[in-house]
Amino acid sequence: MTARPTAPDQMRLPLQRDLPEGAEGFVVSDCNRAAVEALEDWPNLIGGVMAICGPAGCGKSRLAQIWAERVGAVALHGAEAALIDPLEIEGRPVLLDRAKDIDDETLFHLINLAQAPGGALLMVARSAPSSWTVALPDLRSRLDAVISVPMEAPDDAVLAAMLDARFAERGIRPQKDVIPYLLRRIDRSAAAAAAVVETLDALHKPVTRALAREVVDDGHETSDLFD
Template identity: 40%
Template sequence: MAQQLGLDLPSRPALGRDDFFVAPSNAIAVAMIEGWQAWAGRKLVLTGPPGSGKTHLAHVWANLSGAQIIDAADIATADIPALAQGPLAVENIPAIAGDTTAETNLFHLHNLALAEGHSLLLTGAPAVPHWGLHLPDLTSRMRAATAAALEAPDDSLLTAVMAKLLADRQLTPKPDVIPYLLLRMDRSFAAAGDLVAALDAASLALQRPVTRTLAAQVLDNGISAAR
């Protein structure tokens, strides 16, 4: 069958608590999010590799606490006093490393929000010592926060992540597709995301369901999630 141009529809991630699969690699982080009212100093740092669920858990926490969510890249131009009026999740903090304005604003936001009695969730891919922040006072406050890490996925978690990513794109794979992929893909959350995107694109272009045969073709064409 000739290839057709598919409609590149945006996926709709399911970000509710019931959509987050709990496994040994993330159980502590989930428990910390659910027990947010007991955070030491009213703040928590959440770390983990790309695609590991930091944003998902930030949304879970926002639903529990009524928090706003902001990307750290937007801190430089944000209204800091307004943001400090309630609980807040600041995502991807390493992205502002070396940005003097953003780091200074985050420092003031951190202090003001806590002074107002609100809680902070702070996220980044590596552990805090590797965030590369330049402002010493900000660095010390980040390092002083309790940290919870999302670890590399085991088979059960990676299976659940693949199933969720496929469902987010309204894809229903044949039962043997995910086990087949797990044996051949890079075992990371980022890899899973790239591979599902490639499967979605191939399914749309070829107007075919997601089968083991299609998965094999995607992998054979080098559209795996290797990084």
């Protein structure tokens, strides 16, 4: 495998330095800055309910996990939230990933619990709660009142960091023009970044731009993730 160059024009990634422990490698950029800033002090002051929303692979679950680690939140995932004992989460911050998968009654109770002293509920979903279809009228009004902060698909800085991290995990040092080449040709998601790196690794060759072109343009098994 080729060594990573140290030339002055090598891409530099704006890694965030002041996020909590466990947030190493999370890149703050225009596509996610609003959500990062919204969670910086929350729920220290107001508690209640907040949602971060965005497309698949934009990093919203990763950011929510960082928040949960910082505040000591109970992490719940989709429908499994119905199994939790309310006494275990009363007065505590809660992270609810895949929030749209939960049943109306459980979600209603979680939102009510978030109003207790010390409580908070961070919901993660692809769309804003105000757009969800629910049957309970009281839940409808609560969802309409939820503060929703959008995240967008990864921009160049974030997608480059995803690619760089996936290469590093596999001990691969691609030539310096590989990541800029891939940025223009793969879907903007964490899944696409992982898939293309896995495919390149499986070829057991030095990762050059020519090899990247072969993978992207000649149609390997991950081609459904490419533009």
